Amino acid sequence: MIKDCKYRPLFLKGKMGQGSYSLVSVCKSEESLDKKCKAKVILKSKTFIKGYDAYVFQSENVQEKVMNYLKLNNIPYICGVDEIDTLVDKDVIEMDTDRSTIKVLYRANSTDNVLMLTNKCNNNCIMCPDSLKVRTENKNIPLSILKKYIELIDEEVKFLCITGGEPTLLKKDFIEIIRYLGEKLPDTEYLLLTNGRMFYNKNFAESFLKSTPKNLITAIPIHGHYPELHDSISGVKGSFIQSFYGLKNLYELGGKIEIRVVINKLNYTVITNIAAMISNYFPKVVRVNFMAMEMLGNAVVNKEKVWIDFNSVQEKLKEAAFILLKSGIEVGIYNFPLCSLDESIWNLSVRSISDYKIRYKEQCKECSVMKNCGGFFNSTINMKDLKVNPIQ
Incomplete structure (x- = not known):
């Protein structure tokens, strides 16, 4: 199994730590990053430099006089942080000094960064890569922390994905975060991942659109072309009506919308019907993306109900894509390896899997188009019926 060359760990472990919880940007080089809260990363060859808000040491044995100064x-x-060399200038990190751990929230050299607002969700999708336990624990991130994180992000960031859980459950705080992003990072492109149900309330939809940055697209999933199918996948009765009309409210109010179709065993035979419905009701959406599953959380628990091998989807996927293309709608195909797609739709395939999750099978090294292929999720690559057919 081959890791993508861009792999960088999101969690780093140290040997010991002290002090309060810290949210800081990284400084490895000597020059200032012009940020209020900076963590100085000190490698073995570096001497101690005073004047920073937090410190990360590669060495476990830091000089006593340095420790005394910090205390x-x-x-x-x-201290004693493994893989410290994977941190780069302007990363934003969360330092848990009690556990001596570092979580990399923003990776300065990545085009795939996320702003997670909450773990909670008002759906319980049968193929969700998170578990029900994860989505029901009370872990809403305080507004003050979210704002501090936004302040630390490099102002030149090109793209940011806003996600959860279900971000809109924060209600007024959600609207405030959207407004604040537009104020602090006005030139960034945003993708908001939401089930769209809260936009069923037209007043909420209007408040949201009044606050959105100019480059924000709202991505909403449609799991079926009729309520019973959609609701059986989302796990909530009535969710189709709310998502459909939430999407409709945003659409009619002029919002930029992406519709997502996550393909699984329950809906793969009717994705052509879903495509036809989208063409009829939402012909001016920005794009429609068909997506293969990430086999984690609920998806693994419900594997027998949802898993379908890539090759079984190929014909229906091709047909659905052409229905949309003929209506003038942009189409993307996410998380499918090229060898599982008809060559006529290769140009629709997107290298979409986050860089730290991409994996390839050993046979992929023999493939002539590997460099253009999005590969597999690290959680999906070992599914027993997952086969690759290297293209020569």
Whole structure:
């Protein structure tokens, strides 16, 4: 199994730490990053430099006089951090000094960064890569923390994905975060991942659109072309009506919309019907993306109900794509390896899997189009009926 060359861990572990919880940007080089909260990363060859808000040491054995200085001034630090060399200038990290762990929230050299607002969700999708337990724990991120995170993000960031859980469940705080993003990062392109149900309330939809940055697209999934099918996949009765009319409200109010169709065993035979419905009701959406599943969480628990091998989907996927293309709608195909797609729709395939999740099978090294192929999720690559057919 081959890892993508861009792989960078999101979690780093140290040996010991001290101080309060810290949300800081990374500084490895000597020059200032012009940010209020900076963490100085010190490699073995570096000497101690004063004046930073937090410190990360590669060495486990830091000089006693350095430790005394940090303790006396109540400055957070973590020592003996593995893979410290994977951090880069302007990363935003969350330092948990009690556990001596670092979570990389924003990767400065990545085009695939996420702003997660909450783990909670008002759906329980049968193929969700999160588990029901994860989505029902009370882990809403305080508004003050979210704002601080946004302030630390490099102002030149090109793209940011806003996600959850279900971000809109934060209600007024959600609207405030959307407004704040437009104020602090006005030139960034945004993709909001939401089930769209809260936009069923037209007043909420209007408040949202009044606050959105100029480059924000709202991505809403449609799981079926009639309520019973959609609701059986979302796990909530009545969710189709709310998602459909939430989408309709945004559409009629001029919002930029992407519709997503996550393909699974329950809906793969009717994705042509879903495509026809979209063409009839929402012909001016920005795009429609067909997506293969990430086999984690609920998707694994419900594997027998939802898993369908890529090759079984090929003909219906091709037909659905052409229905939309003939209506003038842009189409993307996500998370499918090229060898599982008809060659006539290769140009619709997107290298979409996050860089730290991409994997390839050993046979993929023999494939002539591997560099253009999105590969597999690290959680999906070992499904027993997952086969590859290297293209020569």
